[in-house]
Amino acid sequence: MIITCSNCHKKHAIDENRIPDRPVRIKCKTCGYSFRFDKSEVQGREPLREAPAAVRRIGVCLSKGGVGKTTTAVNAAAGCALAGYRVLLVDTDTQGQAAYMLGLKPAGGLAEFLTEELTLPEALCKARENLWLLAGGKALAGVKRLIDRKDFGGELTLSESISEIEKDYDMVIVDTSPGWDPLTVNVLFYVRELLVPVSLEIMSLQALGSFFKSVASIQKYRPELAVKFLVPNLMDLRVRKKSETILEKLRELYKDTVCPPIRYNNVLSQAPMYGKTIYEYAPGSKGAQDFKELVRKITEQPDLFQ
Ligand SMILES: Nc1ncnc2c1ncn2[C@@H]1O[C@H](COP(=O)(O)OP(=O)(O)OP(=O)(O)O)[C@@H](O)[C@H]1O
């Protein structure tokens, strides 16, 4: 048995049988300090177990609209699912575009699950192999009002419900709406990692600065919330110089957080019309290549899809 001196913290190996079963005083041979020791307290304890690997909780956020949040959330989630991860995609936007992009028309989704109008199996939609969706949609407007009416703890509404079901997945990816509303705040109180798509134009850099200020106000309460991935999106080779200057600026400011860019690629905007992910609609495209690269970065698996 190992006993640690409570004064000098030296660890001593002692034959367990030499220690009586009642509380005793033990003297440390190193510092001479004597302290109380109760063998039964130590023996009764469960051995320390390693905590199970936490489910990755990734929020795709930026208050600016049209920067590619939903395109990124859907294709990153579908890419991780293709790579074998079990992924839950949660759409917290009243526009409900994630379902449309995946070619689904679910009868309900996140709103009905949060208000308990539907049970989880009823609200959950299997989108692809390894990929499930809790769809967004207009009904989320009612959820926002519900959150607003709560006297306290409204910001934990999403977290309390999703934490209960996340154990079935390797990662939960949450798409958010533009702007800053009670549901966005809820997302920031649930996720641990933020993936922020930034379009390569100067206005986006400004939007990024003000978004980070808002995130910092939540980080005061949730220090574990971290901006992990900045994804330059819509890198337009037709205006290469401008895009590259902004990309350089991003890298200077945010260093390794900046991911390889997603290039402007028409097929990324066409695929949703057919309800297909980029890997299904145009597997050989630049868009598919760029999203596979992003999946490698998120999963830290450089050999995926090679
Ligand atoms: N890399 C890209 N190449 C070409 N088109 C793109 C690319 N990324 C996104 N788009 C297109 O840009 C438009 C906006 O993208 P998306 O809907 O993903 O943005 P969003 O940030 O989710 O918007 P919102 O803030 O309204 O939710 C869509 O038509 C989408 O198909």
Ligand SMILES: [Mg+2]
């Ligand atoms: Mg969107």
